[in-house]
Amino acid sequence: xxxxxxxxxxxxxxxxxxxxxxxxxxxxxxxxxxxxxxxxxxxxxxxxxxxxxxxxxxxxxxxxxxxxxxxxxxxxxxxxxxxxxxxxxxxxxxxxxxxxxxxxxxxxxxxxxxxxxxxxxxxxxxxxxxxxxxxxxxxxxxxxxxxxxxxxxxxxxxxxxxxxxxxxxxxxxxxxxxxxxxxxxxxxxxxxxxxxxxxxxxxxxxxxxxxxxxxxxxxxxxxxxxxxxxxxxxxxxxxxxxxxxxxxxxxxxxxxxxxxxxxxxxxxxxxxxxxxxxxxxxxxxxxxxxxxxxxxxxxxxxxxxxxxxxxxxxxxxxxxxxxxxxxxxxxxxxxxxxxxxxxxxxxxxxxxxxxxxxxxxxxxxxxxxxxxxxxxxxxxxxxxxxxxxxxxxxxxxxxxxxxxxxxxxxxxxxxxxxxxxxxxxxxxxxxxxxxxxxxxxxxxxxxxxxxxxxxxxxxxxxxxxxxxxxxxxxxxxx
Numbered sequence: 504x505x506x507x508x509x510x511x512x513x514x515x516x517x518x519x520x521x522x523x524x525x526x527x528x529x530x531x532x533x534x535x536x537x538x539x540x541x542x543x544x545x546x547x548x549x550x551x552x553x554x555x556x557x558x559x560x561x562x563x564x565x566x567x568x569x570x571x572x573x574x575x576x577x578x579x580x581x582x583x584x585x586x587x588x589x590x591x592x593x594x595x596x597x598x599x600x601x602x603x604x605x606x607x608x609x610x611x612x613x614x615x616x617x618x619x620x621x622x623x624x625x626x627x628x629x630x631x632x633x634x635x636x637x638x639x640x641x642x643x644x645x646x647x648x649x650x651x652x653x654x655x656x657x658x659x660x661x662x663x664x665x666x667x668x669x670x671x672x673x674x675x676x677x678x679x680x681x682x683x684x685x686x687x688x689x690x691x692x693x694x695x696x697x698x699x700x701x702x703x704x705x706x707x708x709x710x711x712x713x714x715x716x717x718x719x720x721x722x723x724x725x726x727x728x729x730x731x732x733x734x735x736x737x738x739x740x741x742x743x744x745x746x747x748x749x750x751x752x753x754x755x756x757x758x759x760x761x762x763x764x765x766x767x768x769x770x771x772x773x774x775x776x777x778x779x780x781x782x783x784x785x786x787x788x789x790x791x792x793x794x795x796x797x798x799x800x801x802x803x804x805x806x807x808x809x810x811x812x813x814x815x816x817x818x819x820x821x822x823x824x825x826x827x828x829x830x831x832x833x834x835x836x837x838x839x840x841x842x843x844x845x846x847x848x849x850x851x852x853x854x855x856x857x858x859x860x861x862x863x864x865x866x867x868x869x870x871x872x873x874x875x876x877x878x879x880x881x882x883x884x885x886x887x888x889x890x891x892x893x894x895x896x897x898x899x900x901x902x903x904x905x906x907x908x909x910x911x912x913x914x915x916x917x918x919x920x921x922x923x924x925x926x927x928x929x930x931x932x933x934x935x936x937x938x939x940x941x942x943x944x945x946x947x948x949x950x951x952x953x954x955x956x957x958x959x960x961x962x963x964x965x966x967x968x969x970x971x972x973x974x975x976x977x978x979x980x981x
Contacts, residue, residue: 582941586666586934589622597941621783658687666697693949698723700936710875715882717742722860732962736860742882749837758828796887854895870911883929
């Protein structure tokens with residue numbers, strides 16, 4: 504359990520060498536007038552103060568908070584940053600250090616009566632046969648609630664930045680753009696790669712970004728600030744695979760302890776967990792709170808071997824009707840599916856996906872990429888994942904398959920001397936990069952509302968990107 508340190512303010516005590524009261528009041532008045540003059544100059548010159556402060560984790564005073572909030576809500580220079588995932592949407596304004604709200608798409612689907620899937624979209628969304636009209640209506644209601652209910656801003660005066668994953672369905676991007684332009688009348692829309700935005704938060708321009716989310720794990724190399732999308736690798740081993748594995752282990756080895764079993768002898772005290780009890784929300788909560796990644800790997804993936812080698816403690820997860828008994832080895836080994844893969848299904852592990860991606864890049868890029876790893880996404884927040892991944896990569900580099908192609912030792916960008924990489928959580932790092940890019944106006948390619956014809960820029964559409972560049976050149980020439 505993490506606790507927030509409380510800040511205390513000590514009052515200055517009087518001293519024998521303190522100046523007279525009149526001189527102190529005069530100097531304080533002069534300092535206040537000078538500070539007010541500087542504040543007035545900055546407000547008139549730059550249109551407001553930045554909300555970044557040296558103590559981002561502490562609550563500012565009422566005056567500073569009102570100034571920062573006024574710049575974020577009423578200044579039209581601040582862009583709205585959206586990070587749309589398969590389960591959650593992160594929203595907020597640019598120049599802010601964290602998203603203002605993290606909204607669940609699962610709750611929006613359940614409230615609309617669409618409970619056939621726990622994710623808003625899937626990797627094969629275009630051929631899944633889902634009702635696209637209902638999904639678009641849910642997304643439109645969510646966008647209205649974001650602008651008018653959560654952000655309290657006029658969308659007609661806000662440019663929107665969307666953090667996109669390399670594997671996001673193109674149909675979803677077009678649907679989101681159509682809602683923002685036609686329903687909310689935003690002036691401009693920018694799509695930015697989430698991997699590049701996440702790398703921007705580290706102050707580096709070259710690295711290998713591993714986005715371990717809910718649906719899939721994508722590995723994208725970035726060199727000198729330019730993503731290499733044709734070399735991207737992906738594997739379906741991510742948060743959903745861990746949830747399915749955890750559910751299977753709980754049904755086989757977990758037990759349900761009834762609260763009524765101690766009052767009557769007719770109901771057994773310990774029984775197997777009913778499948779209908781393990782809902783998606785409960786499994787996700789257990790996955791978030793209880794499991795961790797073992798620091799060591801085993802040569803055999805047999806369950807008996809897991810049970811004998813585990814030293815983790817058993818846990819009791821409390822429910823309304825009783826408690827779930829979760830064995831310690833289940834907590835420790837549920838996430839091992841990320842490193843095993845499936846050769847019969849031709850599913851690569853995360854380790855193989857990373858090394859194959861690096862081996863596909865040019866030879867002179869392999870050493871700087873393998874030494875500049877950055878892992879992001881919600882699944883990356885599982886305890887022990889980064890340390891285990893580094894060990895698996897170091898062991899795989901000794902195999903003959905990679906020993907001749909790859910050189911160097913794997914290292915993460917967040918392991919620096921100042922420990923600056925741990926400032927932002929992995930699940931919000933892409934959004935923070937979008938906030939930073941929006942405040943610095945680094946994203947130049949955008950779609951204007953007058954130019955929107957139903958198509959959106961995508962790395963799979965090089966001809967569309969070329970047309971956008973030509974339009975930008977024509978406008979600059981005029």
